[in-house]
Each structure stands twice: as structure tokens, then as C-alpha cells.
Amino acid sequence: MRFCITHDNDCIRLDPDVLVPWIAYTQPMTPDxxxxxxxxxxxxxTQDDRKLHAEAFSRAGVEPFCTPEEVRAAATAVTDADTDREFFRQVFERVGARADAGPIDAEALAAATVELRDPTAVxxxxxxxxxxxxxxxxxxxxxxxxxxxxxxxxxxxxxxxxxxxxxxxxxxxxxxxxxxxxxxxxxxxxxxxxxxxxxxxxxxxxxxxxxxxxxxxxxxxxxxxxxxxxxxxxxxxxxxxxxxxxxxxxxx
The missing domain is CATH 3.40.50.1000 (HAD superfamily/HAD-like)
Incomplete structure (x- = not known):
């Protein structure tokens, strides 16, 4: 029996009794x-992310200083929020700092975002x-x-x-x-x-x-x-x- 290695076309000989166990060993394990x-x-x-983003700033009375993409990027760094509102407060604080936006009402932005997001719209x-x-x-x-x-x-x-x-x-x-x-x-x-x-x-x-x-x-x-x-x-x-x-x- 011959077994070909495709990446360089060289061939090696394998004992038929060894081939099946070798193949089984190299297969990925099915998770339990x-x-x-x-x-x-x-x-x-299913909500429009850009419309929701714009409406949150409008409701909070804050001039937009970031994009939805920048909000998503900042969200990955928040690891210690206990509520959705606290999560978004930290997110907007981070984005505001990166944008050098000066003093912002992150609490109002977070509250507006939570009010607008519908968890059943999925x-x-x-x-x-x-x-x-x-x-x-x-x-x-x-x-x-x-x-x-x-x-x-x-x-x-x-x-x-x-x-x-x-x-x-x-x-x-x-x-x-x-x-x-x-x-x-x-x-x-x-x-x-x-x-x-x-x-x-x-x-x-x-x-x-x-x-x-x-x-x-x-x-x-x-x-x-x-x-x-x-x-x-x-x-x-x-x-x-x-x-x-x-x-x-x-x-x-």
C-alpha cells in the first residue's frame, strides 16, 4: 500500500495494519x-444600528462624536459591567475619550440606548x-x-x-x-x-x-x-x- 503526501508529491510506504489507526488518530475529536x-x-x-445610534444621541441631547463601528470596537474592552446601562455608560466614556470629545453625558447616552434597544427584535x-x-x-x-x-x-x-x-x-x-x-x-x-x-x-x-x-x-x-x-x-x-x-x- 502506498500513501502519497500531496504537498511535495513524495511517497512513503505504510503497513496496511498501521494505516487505519493512523488515520483515526489524526482525525479531530468530536466534542462531548x-x-x-x-x-x-x-x-x-433586526434593528437598524445606524438609526438606533442616531436616535440615542438625539434623545440624550448629545452632539454625535462617534460611529456605530467605534461603539462596537469600544464594547469589546468593557469587562466589568453588571447591567446593560452600566455597560453602555462605560462604552460611551471610552469612545468619548478616544475621540477627545471633551465632557460628555455618557449616562444619558447609555439610558437612551437601553430604552431604544429591543431584545425581542432578533x-x-x-x-x-x-x-x-x-x-x-x-x-x-x-x-x-x-x-x-x-x-x-x-x-x-x-x-x-x-x-x-x-x-x-x-x-x-x-x-x-x-x-x-x-x-x-x-x-x-x-x-x-x-x-x-x-x-x-x-x-x-x-x-x-x-x-x-x-x-x-x-x-x-x-x-x-x-x-x-x-x-x-x-x-x-x-x-x-x-x-x-x-x-x-x-x-x-
Whole structure:
């Protein structure tokens, strides 16, 4: 029996009795546990981001000093907010400082943003429903999200998956948020599952990939259209990177 190495066209001989075990050994392990992120991984907001952004500044009586893209970029650095309002307050403070906007009413901007955002205005990210269904058929499934219980529960109920997970960790209410390993460790403990046989699926490099790798999980990164690229020299590299949740079927 001959086995060809395609990258340089050289060939090596393998004993037939060795070939099957060798192939089996090199195949990726099917995860026993799959943990998902929610926002921009399983679902997307149906609200117009630019209209919401402009209306928030108008309601707060603040002259616009940033774009929605700059708000999203600043949001990845906020890791210690206990409420949605506190989260956005910190986000606008960070963006204002970067823009050298001078004194701003971040509290008013945060309040207006929370009032305008509708947690029930969500839809499935294409391919995500099928990926979740397949995961549930093949593994134990949990959810790890940085959002608050009230906000995220409304999204789950809208999608019809409030009871689809064996455990849900709302990090804003229970632990340090991602990228801390704490919410991942909490989910695994509740499932009595080891990290080395668990897969985490998320769209945000900093929160999801870094957090999952810190906790010892296999990380699958599926960035959405607005997500930022990882740093040029990332400390943590995802084990899988896909363009769409539909590609998760190659893992489980």
C-alpha cells in the first residue's frame, strides 16, 4: 500500500495494519460538550444600528462624536459591567475619550440606548438554527453569554430556544464576563464536563476565542459581518475558523 503526501508529491510506504489507526488518530475529536455564545453567533438584531445610534444621541441631547463601528470596537474592552446601562455608560466614556470629545453625558447616552434597544427584535443568524439542532443531537449543549438574564432570556424566548440548553450562564449576573475563564468554568462545572472535550462557538475574538482558550476549551470562531479581526500577533488562536455556522457540521 502506498500513501502519497500531496504537498511535495513524495511517497512513503505504510503497513496496511498501521494505516487505519493512523488515520483515526489524526482525525479531530468530536466534542462531548458544545457551548454557544448568543449575540451575533446564534442570533442577530433586526434593528437598524445606524438609526438606533442616531436616535440615542438625539434623545440624550448629545452632539454625535462617534460611529456605530467605534461603539462596537469600544464594547469589546468593557469587562466589568453588571447591567446593560452600566455597560453602555462605560462604552460611551471610552469612545468619548478616544475621540477627545471633551465632557460628555455618557449616562444619558447609555439610558437612551437601553430604552431604544429591543431584545425581542432578533432573528437567527443564517445556519445557526441547524447548527444548534445538530449539536443537540450529538453532544450536551450549553450557553455562555455576557448579557444579563432579563435581556438575553427575551432573545431566547423570541427564537424559541429558552429550554434548548442544559445550562445557561448569564455572566453579567453570575460571574466575571468573558474573556475571563470564569463563565466557561461555571458552565462546565454545571454539566460536570471536562474542558478538554468541550467546544465553544462564538463570533467575538476577544471575548469568545480568548476566553475559551483561557478556560482550556477548543475554540471555534465564526465572526459576523461587523466583527473585528484578531490582533496581528494573537496570543490565542482559534482551533477552527468558519465563515458561517453551517460549517459547524464538519466538527460535529
Amino acid at each position: 460538550t458544545v457551548l454557544f455564545d448568543l449575540d451575533s453567533t446564534l442570533c442577530r438584531s 432573528e437567527w443568524r443564517p445556519g445557526a438554527r441547524q447548527a444548534l439542532q445538530r449539536a443537540r443531537q450529538r453532544a450536551r449543549v450549553g450557553l455562555v453569554t455576557n448579557g444579563t438574564r432579563d435581556t438575553q432570556r427575551a432573545k431566547l424566548e423570541t427564537l424559541g430556544i429558552a429550554d434548548a440548553f442544559e445550562t445557561i450562564v448569564y455572566a453579567a449576573d453570575r460571574t466575571e464576563p468573558k474573556p475571563s475563564p470564569a463563565p466557561f468554568e461555571t458552565a462546565l462545572a454545571e454539566l460536570d464536563a471536562p474542558a478538554d472535550s468541550a467546544l465553544y462557538v462564538g463570533n467575538d475574538y476577544r471575548a469568545d476565542v480568548v476566553g475559551a482558550k483561557r478556560a482550556g476549551l477548543t475554540a471555534c470562531w465564526i465572526p459576523d459581518e461587523h466583527d473585528l479581526d484578531p490582533p496581528a500577533d494573537p496570543t490565542h488562536v482559534p482551533d477552527y475558523r468558519f465563515e458561517s455556522p453551517t460549517e459547524l457540521t464538519t466538527v460535529f
